[in-house]
Amino acid sequence: GWANEKDRNKLFASPFFKKWDEWDQILLRKSVRRTKKIFRPYYRKRKFEVEDVSGPGTGDQFLNTVKKRFTPLPGGQAMPWWKRRKIRPNPYNSKGQLCKKPD
Numbered sequence: 001g002w003a004n005e006k007d008r009n010k011l012f013a014s015p016f017f018k019k020w021d022e023w024d025q026i027l028l029r030k031s032v033r034r035t036k037k038i039f040r041p042y043y044r045k046r047k048f049e050v051e052d053v054s055g056p057g058t059g060d061q062f063l064n065t066v067k068k069r070f071t072p073l074p075g076g077q078a079m080p081w082w083k084r085r086k087i088r089p090n091p092y093n094s095k096g097q098l099c100k101k102p103d
Contacts, residue, residue: 056064093099 091099
């Protein structure tokens with residue numbers, strides 16, 4: 001349950017905020033009831049089973065993101081900072097064919 005009023009309002013009672021005891025209890029009761037009514041269908045439709053765990057885990061995704069951030073750009077040090085954003089990888093080889101991605 002709730003603590004005693006003296007225990008709850010020890011320090012820094014602000015004149016700009018209402019305390020729990022100053023709120024209209026009937027209004028609070030109605031708002032709690034309404035909030036539960038709104039969110040209950042969403043909670044009941046939720047799927048509690050984990051469907052697919054065969055993919056990469058959260059740790060693997062995080063490490064890949066960190067690796068990409070710390071991998072230097074090819075030619076990035078040789079170019080000025082305002083030209084670096086125009087660096088694009090070339091997906092075509094010298095014959096104009098699409099290169100295969102390394103996995």
